[in-house]
Amino acid sequence: MKDDTRLVAAGRGRVEPEGTVNLPVYRASTILSPDIESYLRRFDDGRAYEAITYGANGTHNARALAETVAALEGGCRTVVTASGLSAITMTLCAFASAGDHVLVTDSVYGPTRRFCDEVLARYGVEATYYDPGIGADIRRLFRANTRLVFLEAPGSLTFEMQDVPAIAGAARERDILSAMDNTWATPLFFKPLAHGVDISIQAGTKYFAGHSDLVIGLVTLANEALHRRLADTVMAFGEVSGPDDCYLALRGLRTLSVRIRRQARSALALSTWLAEQPGVRRVLYPPLPGDPGHALWRRDFEGAASLFGVVLDTSDRAAVARMVDALSLFRIGSSWGGYESLVALYDTPLPRSAAPWAEAPFLMRLHIGLEDPEDLMADLDAGLRRLGESA
Ligand SMILES: Cc1ncc(COP(=O)(O)O)c(C=O)c1O
Structure with missing residues (x-):
């Protein structure tokens, strides 16, 4: 079966x-x-x-x-x-x-x-x-x-x-x-x-x-x-x-399979796009071919969650807050795995003690929900533009 x-x-x-x-x-x-x-x-x-x-x-x-x-x-x-x-x-x-x-x-x-x-x-x-x-x-x-x-x-x-x-x-x-x-x-x-x-x-x-x-x-x-x-x-x-x-x-x-597969498809599209955007230093998501864990993920896993990290290329905390507050489809909150998109922000040092994480000033975590991925991309795009603007 x-x-x-x-x-x-x-x-x-x-x-x-x-x-x-x-x-x-x-x-x-x-x-x-x-x-x-x-x-x-x-x-x-x-x-x-x-x-x-x-x-x-x-x-x-x-x-x-x-x-x-x-x-x-x-x-x-x-x-x-x-x-x-x-x-x-x-x-x-x-x-x-x-x-x-x-x-x-x-x-x-x-x-x-x-x-x-x-x-x-x-x-x-x-x-x-x-x-x-x-x-x-x-x-x-x-x-x-x-x-x-x-x-x-x-x-x-x-x-x-x-x-x-x-x-x-x-x-x-x-x-x-x-x-x-x-x-x-x-x-x-x-x-x-x-x-x-x-x-x-x-x-x-x-x-x-x-x-x-x-x-x-x-x-x-x-x-x-x-x-x-x-x-x-x-x-x-x-x-x-x-x-x-x-x-x-x-x-x-009962509906796990359809939800997670749809969400993962959107997450792959959005993470690929995000990795190319100004203001983003790195996207942490094993399904991306450039991720250090990609080979292990490909070898052992048959799919992915719709949760990933984004290392931002700024140490301007106020600008990051402006960006996150500008998002409307990504609501601010912990947890993940629901039908809705979420954003959370973590200050470093992260619990993980080793470099290079220690040097990243902010880590943004995104959870991709069941919304249309083009709508989500437009939302993130508008947010990222705020990141580049002065207060
Ligand atoms: C990886 C991981 N394990 C366990 C938990 C704990 O789950 P719960 O919130 O149901 O206690 C979380 C919650 O965020 C998690 O992200």
């Missing part, structure tokens, strides 16, 4: 109750048992991972979403969490213990880094940050107590690619787990588990949900032992995503 079919067919019963196309929303805390024997046996034989036992452990909507994502990821099982960030933090908590060492890409999403530095450190887990371009040389950083390698490709803000099979393969040789934040590509365009990664993480908030109206996280595990470890941790923390958000995320997921 192809992914486009999976996106429609997975996670659905043959006929839903009352004949609805979509599974209705099951709102629940208490789940009633038909008799006391069933109640007493509700956790027997691993049934806690199957049966619906209590609202905080997820209802039918979480299970249907998890089943669909597991099918798309080619994984054993998927666990739903409250946000993309909690999918990451739950993974780190589940697989690292006091005295352990974890390796995290230096290009990682900022709040992941903050969690490692400010929370994991207090619980006795040491994180070190590696150059995202390290490849199989990551071996040199392994210690006797290294438990997990964390990847993200392309990385947040700098959009640096990673050689995922080389890094995951080196980790596996030493029985070290690997986990990847794959939110940018989604499993439609890159399947971490098929490239040797053990744990695939998705901020479902972005392209899965697709409409900027909820936060949710998903973690897909390569085998049942990993699934149980994560599911037990998530349950112990009382981590849960509400049924309404699970319902909406699954509804968004």
Whole structure:
């Protein structure tokens, strides 16, 4: 079965109750048992991972979403969490213990880094940050107590690619787990588990949900032992995503393929055009042939997100603000993956510590939505003209 079919067919019963196309929303805390024997046996034989036992452990909507994502990821099982960030933090908590060492890409999403530095450190887990371009040389950083390698490709803000099979393969040789934040590509365009990664993480908030109206996280595990470890941790923390958000995320997921492909087509046209414009020093987008990560992206990925960075060729903060404020179709805001275009601005130094990022005074991040690309180009063109004008 192809992914486009999976996106429609997975996670659905043959006929839903009352004949609805979509599974209705099951709102629940208490789940009633038909008799006391069933109640007493509700956790027997691993049934806690199957049966619906209590609202905080997820209802039918979480299970249907998890089943669909597991099918798309080619994984054993998927666990739903409250946000993309909690999918990451739950993974780190589940697989690292006091005295352990974890390796995290230096290009990682900022709040992941903050969690490692400010929370994991207090619980006795040491994180070190590696150059995202390290490849199989990551071996040199392994210690006797290294438990997990964390990847993200392309990385947040700098959009640096990673050689995922080389890094995951080196980790596996030493029985070290690997986990990847794959939110940018989604499993439609890159399947971490098929490239040797053990744990695939998705901020479902972005392209899965697709409409900027909820936060949710998903973690897909390569085998049942990993699934149980994560599911037990998530349950112990009382981590849960509400049924309404699970319902909406699954509804968004059904149309992921058409949305992201259309948005990526526009993103390629706009990023190519932007790279030639005065005032733009560099566009950070692996699908562009001149991007340093292009060869890896071509080798391993089957498509791209519609999110990229633009390094501006100015240190005039006021001029940049004038430019951004002049945009009308690109609204100012964080997050991404919705149907609408967005712009965000980051002052340096970026979280990524290494040069050359340190020297770029501003990084603009654009998310391309489903608007007509010619309208978006006209909007950006008008904005860029403001960049060149004096106040
Ligand atoms: C790459 C990446 N991973 C994870 C997250 C976290 O997702 P959430 O906002 O659902 O916590 C984000 C959010 O911006 C992100 O950009």
